[in-house]
Amino acid sequence: MRNVLAAAAAALLLTSISACDFVRFPGDGGPEPTIPEAPPETPPGAPGPPPPVVDDDDFETPVETPDGETPAEPAPGTPPDGTVPDPVDATDETATPPVEVPVDEAPVTPEPETPVVVPEPEPEPLPEPVAPVFSYFQPGVLLAGSGGGFPDQVVHAPGMLFPIKTAPAVLQSQVFAFGGGVAGGDQCDARNYSAPWRDNFCETRSANRTTPFCPVAKIHQGQDIRVGTAADCKTLRSQTADARGLHEVIAVEDGIISSISTYTVKLRAEGSIYNYMHLNMKRLAVTAGQSVKAGDLIGYVSNDFGGTPTTIHLHFEVIQNTADHGWVHVPPYLSLVSAYERRENGPGEQLEPEIGVASTQDVFIIPEGYEIIE
Amino acid sequence: MNRTLIISGLFASALALTACDRVFQRPADTSGTETAATDTPDAALTEPGLELPVRPESASSGAVIDWEAARRDLAARSADDMEGSFSVQSGGDAPPVPVFLPSGPVAAQSGEVAVRFQPTSDGYYAFFPSETYDIIVNGTNVVMTGPDAGAEPVRTDAFNFQPTTNGAQVAFSRYGADYLVEFECKEVVNGMPACITEDEAVAFARDLAISGTR
Numbered sequence: 182m183r184n185v186l187a188a189a190a191a192a193l194l195l196t197s198i199s200a201c202d203f204v205r206f207p208g209d210g211g212p213e214p215t216i217p218e219a220p221p222e223t224p225p226g227a228p229g230p231p232p233p234v235v236d237d238d239d240f241e242t243p244v245e246t247p248d249g250e251t252p253a254e255p256a257p258g259t260p261p262d263g264t265v266p267d268p269v270d271a272t273d274e275t276a277t278p279p280v281e282v283p284v285d286e287a288p289v290t291p292e293p294e295t296p297v298v299v300p301e302p303e304p305e306p307l308p309e310p311v312a313p314v315f316s317y318f319q320p321g322v323l324l325a326g327s328g329g330g331f332p333d334q335v336v337h338a339p340g341m342l343f344p345i346k347t348a349p350a351v352l353q354s355q356v357f358a359f360g361g362g363v364a365g366g367d368q369c370d371a372r373n374y375s376a377p378w379r380d381n382f383c384e385t386r387s388a389n390r391t392t393p394f395c396p397v398a399k400i401h402q403g404q405d406i407r408v409g410t411a412a413d414c415k416t417l418r419s420q421t422a423d424a425r426g427l428h429e430v431i432a433v434e435d436g437i438i439s440s441i442s443t444y445t446v447k448l449r450a451e452g453s454i455y456n457y458m459h460l461n462m463k464r465l466a467v468t469a470g471q472s473v474k475a476g477d478l479i480g481y482v483s484n485d486f487g488g489t490p491t492t493i494h495l496h497f498e499v500i501q502n503t504a505d506h507g508w509v510h511v512p513p514y515l516s517l518v519s520a521y522e523r524r525e526n527g528p529g530e531q532l533e534p535e536i537g538v539a540s541t542q543d544v545f546i547i548p549e550g551y552e553i554i555e
Numbered sequence: 556m557n558r559t560l561i562i563s564g565l566f567a568s569a570l571a572l573t574a575c576d577r578v579f580q581r582p583a584d585t586s587g588t589e590t591a592a593t594d595t596p597d598a599a600l601t602e603p604g605l606e607l608p609v610r611p612e613s614a615s616s617g618a619v620i621d622w623e624a625a626r627r628d629l630a631a632r633s634a635d636d637m638e639g640s641f642s643v644q645s646g647g648d649a650p651p652v653p654v655f656l657p658s659g660p661v662a663a664q665s666g667e668v669a670v671r672f673q674p675t676s677d678g679y680y681a682f683f684p685s686e687t688y689d690i691i692v693n694g695t696n697v698v699m700t701g702p703d704a705g706a707e708p709v710r711t712d713a714f715n716f717q718p719t720t721n722g723a724q725v726a727f728s729r730y731g732a733d734y735l736v737e738f739e740c741k742e743v744v745n746g747m748p749a750c751i752t753e754d755e756a757v758a759f760a761r762d763l764a765i766s767g768t769r
Contacts, residue, residue: 486743
């Protein structure tokens with residue numbers, strides 16, 4: 182009796198080893214499963230059930246059939262030569278030929294009917310979206326009631342640096358936002374420093390300035406840039422004008438400082454002239470005629486305006502020799518957006534314009550006797 | 556004892572099944588498909604390069620300069636006409652555009668910064684101070700063209716005046732090069748620069764004379 186039991190255990194061991202091979206690696210030299218009945222016809226290429234999961238439990242807990250019965254052991258009768266018919270399509274000429282199994286191995290224990298399907302490789306995970314580092318309204322979408330913008334979608338100064346070296350910046354109207362001549366309020370209002378960027382090229386002004394890029398005359402020829410934070414604004418405001426030196430302004434391209442006037446520094450580059458206005462003119466880091474490299478310090482953000490101070494901001498202009506118009510002021514907004522993205526090494530998020538505000542036809546009517554300056 | 560043997564046999568069977576995927580581990584397939592599948596997870600682990608938005612851009616190009624016409628016009632200027640005017644080197648080392656400067660004598664006023672002439676890689680600029688405004692004359696052979704630019708633009712001899720945030724400017728073209736005269740007001744009255752009229756600005760630009768060529 183003991184010998185019989187030992188032999189049974191040994192046979193079971195060998196049977197198990199044989200079985201596990203073809204479950205994992207069909208067609209790998211191991212025996213193909215013996216299918217008690219022909220499987221239902223499956224169209225070539227049709228998806229099948231998932232591959233069986235083999236673990237220890239499979240051999241300790243019998244799997245029940247849907248009617249609650251333990252599946253019966255496959256009937257003996259495997260051909261002695263070990264050949265088995267193709268489980269999918271025995272008439273398929275391209276099917277793998279039957280594989281012979283050495284006859285000296287233990288009898289094959291057939292597995293339950295389980296078509297083996299190679300699992301589809303999992304799709305490559307999409308890269309994580311990069312969080313935008315700032316948000317901006319599209320070019321030409323001016324603040325409601327501030328004028329008619331030009332929906333220019335061209336980077337006119339590709340490769341230029343952002344004119345502020347490191348501090349956070351908000352492109353925004355000075356006149357029509359908090360603390361401006363039209364809007365009123367406090368220029369150091371925190372909302373001025375958290376708003377999405379907004380184009381203010383072509384914004385309404387009293388002086389009869391034009392450019393072919395604006396739909397009407399009497400416009401703002403540059404982009405206003407608020408720099409730092411509301412706390413910075415208050416700090417700068419509490420300082421004397423000559424002492425201000427918090428936010429560094431840099432050369433956006435290689436070039437020469439062609440002129441320094443009352444409140445303007447001009448950087449002449451190839452085919453372009455960059456105008457920096459309202460810097461602290463008492464603390465400039467450059468002199469007229471000096472050659473500069475992109476990134477060199479020019480000065481600091483302030484509010485110098487020839488004796489009549491404006492809000493604390495940088496007014497930035499780009500004058501270019503364009504093919505269509507010759508030397509004219511071009512919209513700097515998208516060039517600044519791209520430059521800031523490069524500085525911050527992250528994309529900006531373009532926002533949809535608000536419904537019912539700002540369009541290219543939205544022209545601000547200046548009240549009689551009212552002057553809108555910078 | 557019998558029960559012990561049976562249990563041992565079952566245990567051995569289970570142990571064999573647990574280990575069999577190691578025992579019969581298929582050698583790595585070197586076919587392209589398998590290799591690609593193997594490489595995919597590694598590639599996914601690699602940090603993808605950050606790609607910033609790509610937008611339409613202007614591109615620069617060089618203007619074609621009519622040097623022959625410039626030399627002819629320079630030669631036509633009389634010696635009397637050029638007396639006292641700003642002297643600019645001509646020849647191979649001259650700026651890459653014909654140089655236009657004021658035809659008459661230009662001198663810095665007392666206490667003012669000096670007149671400057673500076674060749675650049677694309678042309679030149681010249682700075683002239685005056686009592687109420689500074690003047691900067693720029694010449695360039697670089698043209699910025701937008702992605703939607705149409706046919707070759709036609710330049711005229713017109714003088715295009717524009718008031719600016721800090722004064723005014725006049726643009727014109729000659730010999731294929733483009734010029735910009737900037738007037739920088741030294742005083743701002745009520746926030747508005749009003750140091751020069753359009754007539755004065757255009758007259759100054761018209762009076763510029765060719766003063767150097769290659």
